[in-house]
Amino acid sequence: MVSAPGVNGGSRGLREMAHEDAGEGAGDRELDALMARLADGDRSVFDEVFRRLWPPTLRLCISLVRHEADGADAAQLAMLKILERAADYDRSRPALPWALAIAAWECRTLKRWRQRRHEDPVDESERTQGTGGEQELVNRDLMRAALASLGELSDLDRDTLLSTFWDEGGSSSGATLRKRRERALGRLRSTFRRLYGIGE
Amino acid sequence: MESESKDLDRTLQRARSRYEWARARRAVLGFLPALGLVGVACAFSERPLRALGFGLVLFLVGATVLWYGRELRRAVLPGLAAGVVPMLLVLVGAHVGHSCEGSSCTSLCLIACIVGGTLAGFVVGASKTAREAGVAFWLAASSVALLTGAMACSRLGFAGIGGLLAGYGVGLVPSLIRRALSKAT
Numbered sequence: 001m002v003s004a005p006g007v008n009g010g011s012r013g014l015r016e017m018a019h020e021d022a023g024e025g026a027g028d029r030e031l032d033a034l035m036a037r038l039a040d041g042d043r044s045v046f047d048e049v050f051r052r053l054w055p056p057t058l059r060l061c062i063s064l065v066r067h068e069a070d071g072a073d074a075a076q077l078a079m080l081k082i083l084e085r086a087a088d089y090d091r092s093r094p095a096l097p098w099a100l101a102i103a104a105w106e107c108r109t110l111k112r113w114r115q116r117r118h119e120d121p122v123d124e125s126e127r128t129q130g131t132g133g134e135q136e137l138v139n140r141d142l143m144r145a146a147l148a149s150l151g152e153l154s155d156l157d158r159d160t161l162l163s164t165f166w167d168e169g170g171s172s173s174g175a176t177l178r179k180r181r182e183r184a185l186g187r188l189r190s191t192f193r194r195l196y197g198i199g200e
Numbered sequence: 201m202e203s204e205s206k207d208l209d210r211t212l213q214r215a216r217s218r219y220e221w222a223r224a225r226r227a228v229l230g231f232l233p234a235l236g237l238v239g240v241a242c243a244f245s246e247r248p249l250r251a252l253g254f255g256l257v258l259f260l261v262g263a264t265v266l267w268y269g270r271e272l273r274r275a276v277l278p279g280l281a282a283g284v285v286p287m288l289l290v291l292v293g294a295h296v297g298h299s300c301e302g303s304s305c306t307s308l309c310l311i312a313c314i315v316g317g318t319l320a321g322f323v324v325g326a327s328k329t330a331r332e333a334g335v336a337f338w339l340a341a342s343s344v345a346l347l348t349g350a351m352a353c354s355r356l357g358f359a360g361i362g363g364l365l366a367g368y369g370v371g372l373v374p375s376l377i378r379r380a381l382s383k384a385t
Contacts, residue, residue, distance in 0.1 A: 038219075041269015046219065050212055076211045083215040084222045087269075 027052075028096055035095035038086045046083075053082060056096065057103045060142075064107040074110045078103035100142075146192070153191060157184035220267075227266035234262055234280060234348075237287070241351035244291050250354035258347035265340045271333060275340035282323035282341065283348020286316020286364055290352035313353040313363035320345045320364075321371020329375050342368070 031052050034045045057078050062071030082099045089098065153161070160180045238255030242248040262280075265272045293308035324341045331337065346368060353360035 041223070041267075041273065046216060047212065050215060054208070076207070079211055080215050080218050084218040086219055087223050087226055 028094060032091070032095045035086065035089050035099075036091040038083075039089040039091065041087075049086070050079065050083065053096075053099050054079060056100060057082070060100050060103050061107050064104060065110060070110065070114075071107075074107045075103065077110070078106040081106055153184065153187055156180075157187055160184045161188060223269065224263075224267050227263045230266050231259060231262040231276070234259060237280070237284065237348060238351065240291075241287060244294065245352065245355050246294075247355050251351045254347055254351045254354055258344065258351065261340075261343050261347060265344070271337050272340045274331065274333070275337045276344055278324060278327040279341035279344025280348055282320035282327075282345035285319045285323065286313055286349035286367070287352040289313075289316040290349075290355070290360075294352075294355065307356070309353075309356055310359060310363050313349070313356065313360045314367040316349060316353075317346075317364040317367025317369075318371040319367075320349055321368040322374060323371075325372045325375025329378060 031049070034049050034052070037045045038049050054075070058072060058075040061075035061078060062068055065071040065074050082102045085102065089095065160177070161184050235255075238252065238258065241251040241255060245251040262276055265276055289312035290309050293312035296308050324338065324345055327333075328338050328341065346364065349364045349368075350361055353364045356363070
């Protein structure tokens with residue numbers, strides 16, 4: 001499973017991330033609308049969609065491939081795949097996590113291909129120069145994907161997971177909470193897989 | 201920096217062409233079931249080559265409309281549904297043959313082309329009004345409907361196609377009147 005750094009005690013709390021997420025909501029909704037128009041055949045938004053998707057895709061790919069040059073190559077391939085599949089975009093889903101899921105898949109394919117050829121990058125000088133800021137942005141993209149998955153769960157599952165993250169026991173405790181949490185986590189995982197195609 | 205920007209421009213161009221190819225592939229696959237109608241029209245026609253000719257044009261037009269997308273894409277299904285009406289009527293009419301009263305006989309196929317065309321025009325006009333769609337929708341739906349109907353009506357030659365067109369024009373009248381009235385008020 002692609003972990004979402006920051007969820008379990010990262011540098012920023014879930015509450016802070018969620019708050020920031022609400023601020024980015026407008027931008028995300030704009031991207032959703034642009035993607036829906038592109039899926040419908042409106043070519044005039046093509047450049048704008050590309051411009052908005054490129055930075056998070058590049059960040060994610062560099063972070064996953066852990067190699068700046070290969071990450072950039074993977075991001076370019078991912079952009080081709082994302083825009084090739086633009087007509088399949090389901091407008092009921094958020095566009096950015098959908099696109100990042102394709103990018104993540106592309107990166108995984110590249111990594112597997114390199115592993116098969118025993119070409120894992122070893123040159124430390126070429127390794128990603130990822131700053132804390134860049135990592136923060138990657139974390140934020142993944143967090144948004146996780147929050148979108150969380151939004152698909154039932155109220156009970158959502159409350160259970162959120163109270164776990166915020167260390168609030170709620171009314172139930174012990175074995176009941178543990179079982180409920182395990183079930184909710186299982187459903188979150190399968191929702192994440194269903195929505196974004198990654199996470200086994 | 202400049203090479204990075206050039207790289208990105210190249211990626212953008214490649215992405216654009218991949219997008220178009222994917223849309224084209226999707227459009228061809230999406231319109232593939234319409235070939236079933238072409239097959240039926242050819243199988244039951246006395247002049248299968250004519251039906252095939254109209255069928256190929258129909259496929260080209262339908263796939264192009266689906267590839268283009270936007271408002272035009274939504275015209276394909278109503279157009280096909282409307283075109284199936286004259287097509288089926290003509291196939292049934294051809295099975296029955298002629299309607300004779302006294303000494304005069306009339307080909308039911310010709311009547312089927314005219315009546316089917318009228319119904320098709322009515323269906324397209326109604327769906328254009330219901331969707332409050334523009335002229336592009338009307339043109340696309342009409343092309344698909346007429347080409348679908350023409351596959352069957354072409355067995356009668358120009359008379360069949362003419363009957364279909366005339367009927368279609370009559371079928372559009374109610375929606376034109378409704379449009380004129382709504383503009384006036």
